[in-house]
Amino acid sequence: MTHHNTDQMKAPHASQQGQAPRWEIESIFPGGSKSPQYAAFRQEMVKEIDKLEKALAKLPKKLDETSRPKWTKWILDLQAAYEKLHLASSFAGCLTSQDVNDEEAMRIDAEIDDQASRWGMMKATLESFSVKASNREWQKLLQKKGIREISFHLDEMRDRAKMKMPEELEKLAIELGVNGYHSWNRLYDKMAGDLRVTLDDVGQKKEISLGQNAPRMSDRDREVRRDAFEKMVGAWKMRENLAAIALNSQGGFRLSIYKRRGWEDPLFEPLLNARMKRATIEAMWSAVVKGRPQLKPYVDAKMKYLGIDKFRWYDQEAPLGKSDRKISFDEAGRFIVEHLKSFSDEMGDFTSMALDKRWIEAEDRTGKAGGGWCSRIAIRKESRIFMTYTGTFSGLSTLAHELGHAYHGWVLKDNPPFAAMYPMNLAETASIFNELRVTDAALAASSNFDEKLMLTDQKLANGLTFMSNIHARFIFDSRFYEERKKGTVARERLNEIMKEAQKEAFFGILDEHDGYHPLFWASKLHFFITGAPFYNFPYTFGYLFANGVYDRAIKEGKTFATNYRDLLADTGRLTTEEVAKKHLGVDLTKEDFWRDAVDRVCADVAPFVKLVNQAD
Numbered sequence: 001m002t003h004h005n006t007d008q009m010k011a012p013h014a015s016q017q018g019q020a021p022r023w024e025i026e027s028i029f030p031g032g033s034k035s036p037q038y039a040a041f042r043q044e045m046v047k048e049i050d051k052l053e054k055a056l057a058k059l060p061k062k063l064d065e066t067s068r069p070k071w072t073k074w075i076l077d078l079q080a081a082y083e084k085l086h087l088a089s090s091f092a093g094c095l096t097s098q099d100v101n102d103e104e105a106m107r108i109d110a111e112i113d114d115q116a117s118r119w120g121m122m123k124a125t126l127e128s129f130s131v132k133a134s135n136r137e138w139q140k141l142l143q144k145k146g147i148r149e150i151s152f153h154l155d156e157m158r159d160r161a162k163m164k165m166p167e168e169l170e171k172l173a174i175e176l177g178v179n180g181y182h183s184w185n186r187l188y189d190k191m192a193g194d195l196r197v198t199l200d201d202v203g204q205k206k207e208i209s210l211g212q213n214a215p216r217m218s219d220r221d222r223e224v225r226r227d228a229f230e231k232m233v234g235a236w237k238m239r240e241n242l243a244a245i246a247l248n249s250q251g252g253f254r255l256s257i258y259k260r261r262g263w264e265d266p267l268f269e270p271l272l273n274a275r276m277k278r279a280t281i282e283a284m285w286s287a288v289v290k291g292r293p294q295l296k297p298y299v300d301a302k303m304k305y306l307g308i309d310k311f312r313w314y315d316q317e318a319p320l321g322k323s324d325r326k327i328s329f330d331e332a333g334r335f336i337v338e339h340l341k342s343f344s345d346e347m348g349d350f351t352s353m354a355l356d357k358r359w360i361e362a363e364d365r366t367g368k369a370g371g372g373w374c375s376r377i378a379i380r381k382e383s384r385i386f387m388t389y390t391g392t393f394s395g396l397s398t399l400a401h402e403l404g405h406a407y408h409g410w411v412l413k414d415n416p417p418f419a420a421m422y423p424m425n426l427a428e429t430a431s432i433f434n435e436l437r438v439t440d441a442a443l444a445a446s447s448n449f450d451e452k453l454m455l456t457d458q459k460l461a462n463g464l465t466f467m468s469n470i471h472a473r474f475i476f477d478s479r480f481y482e483e484r485k486k487g488t489v490a491r492e493r494l495n496e497i498m499k500e501a502q503k504e505a506f507f508g509i510l511d512e513h514d515g516y517h518p519l520f521w522a523s524k525l526h527f528f529i530t531g532a533p534f535y536n537f538p539y540t541f542g543y544l545f546a547n548g549v550y551d552r553a554i555k556e557g558k559t560f561a562t563n564y565r566d567l568l569a570d571t572g573r574l575t576t577e578e579v580a581k582k583h584l585g586v587d588l589t590k591e592d593f594w595r596d597a598v599d600r601v602c603a604d605v606a607p608f609v610k611l612v613n614q615a616d
């Protein structure tokens with residue numbers, strides 16, 4: 001431990017002087033990236049992976065009476081190694097985030113990646129072994145103690161493998177994907193990173209990246225927003241043809257693989273990843289399409305307040321109202337605990353404990369990474385939260401959000417690692433739930449006009465993002481894949497598809513003449529993420545699912561707290577529909593649940609309109 005030694009000594013007292021606290025990670029491994037205990041732990045972990053590889057080579061290739069106990073032990077050891085890898089990697093993540101210049105931590109992180117890929121190779125071998133095993137033998141294996149508890153995960157792995165191409169072809173596809181498929185993504189990222197726009201800074205020309213330009217899209221001044229938008233579009237016009245090649249190429253690659261696997265629907269894989277049925281996503285979008293016109297009066301009132309007569313793409317993030325109140329970290333913590341406890345004592349107590357034990361890195365200082373996240377330290381049944389707290393309401397909301405993730409981790413603490421892995425669409429349930437809870441509590445407690453306007457607008461702006469903006473991306477992806485099946489889709493056509501998608505998803509609120517963003521398919525990096533196709537609907541799903549759960553919490557009160565807890569605990573071992581059926585008693589393939597969720601989102605429209613009318 002060298003350069004951040006002195007800072008850490010001050011940390012325990014920092015919060016008493018009003019400064020947001022640093023976290024406590026010394027109890028995990030003392031001494032940061034130079035920790036001898038951390039080094040010893042990693043060494044031990046490598047030895048275990050060595051042992052696992054050797055054991056795998058000797059394991060009988062056939063699953064039967066005699067090999068069953070051997071495979072059982074090996075699978076459980078593989079799972080245990082995963083938990084250690086996860087701890088090693090989480091800790092490295094803590095170190096690289098708290099100090100972006102910690103080079104030793106970065107080196108360790110890369111070293112762990114190598115071990116993780118060795119682990120991944122063994123998991124792939126288990127996958128192909130599972131396909132070769134007879135159903136009868138496989139079922140017998142799943143009955144074994146320790147394996148039974150993770151049978152959902154193992155069955156899912158086997159079912160997926162069965163739907164793929166023969167092992168050799170899958171291996172070839174993965175190998176070709178590194179320099180083919182995924183290269184398009186890397187090329188796109190490089191291209192986006194290199195793009196610059198020129199600003200006029202008091203007569204001085206200044207070049208900034210698109211990342212630096214992005215916050216200008218939510219400026220209070222409409223001229224700044226418009227300028228940011230137009231310059232961004234201008235920059236992408238220069239690369240439109242290249243972005244079209246990248247999108248067509250990666251889309252084509254994916255479709256070729258799907259064809260070989262016999263997967264006709266481009267949504268097949270994304271739905272598999274989300275552990276959900278097509279009927280569910282259809283019911284969700286259908287309820288969204290029917291319910292979102294309720295947002296129209298919100299947009300009208302917002303335009304009235306902003307004094308504009310046309311709603312354009314760059315008005316989506318226009319901020320309204322404000323809050324000058326400074327909230328200390330301790331005050332934020334107390335507020336969150338109070339309003340979680342009023343729903344569930346357990347949630348309140350857990351949150352108190354996380355704050356008391358200093359699981360949160362919140363100090364506002366230079367040299368730390370941006371963003372916010374929560375990482376489980378599963379072996380220790382703990383979590384750590386990383387963020388920068390600056391005393392605003394948005395900081396309080398982020399803190400509540402991340403504490404929701406930590407609570408989700410807490411209820412999963414007794415699940416074996418393979419029964420604690422949840423899909424992206426269920427990952428945000430607890431975090432958004434917490435956000436909604438504290439935002440509504442803040443709204444109820446506030447008598448300040450600007451503050452109420454700000455909070456209500458932010459809630460509804462989210463609603464518009466998830467129900468319209470994200471839906472437009474989903475429509476675009478769906479149509480793009482349909483047309484891509486027949487051949488390359490020209491860039492003019494991509495623009496057309498995007499415009500049509502926006503027209504539909506924004507139900508006529510964007511200005512017909514120049515309110516759209518046809519180049520959105522090029523400017524949004526989500527369309528180019530090869531690791532996760534259709535990187536859109538899980539967002540809307542997660543948001544509406546959390547709103548639906550929140551709706552139930554409001555209607556049923558404290559009696560719902562246990563159901564909520566059990567729901568979270570099952571996110572790693574049931575399909576999405578099963579989670580909802582078992583703990584909410586609802587059928588996600590039907591619209592009812594989704595309608596309630598959409599109505600919950602739109603419940604803020606009337607109060608918002610009333611607020612705006614008060615202003616004049």
Ligand SMILES: [Zn+2]
Nearest residue numbers: 401405428431
């Ligand atoms: Zn989150």
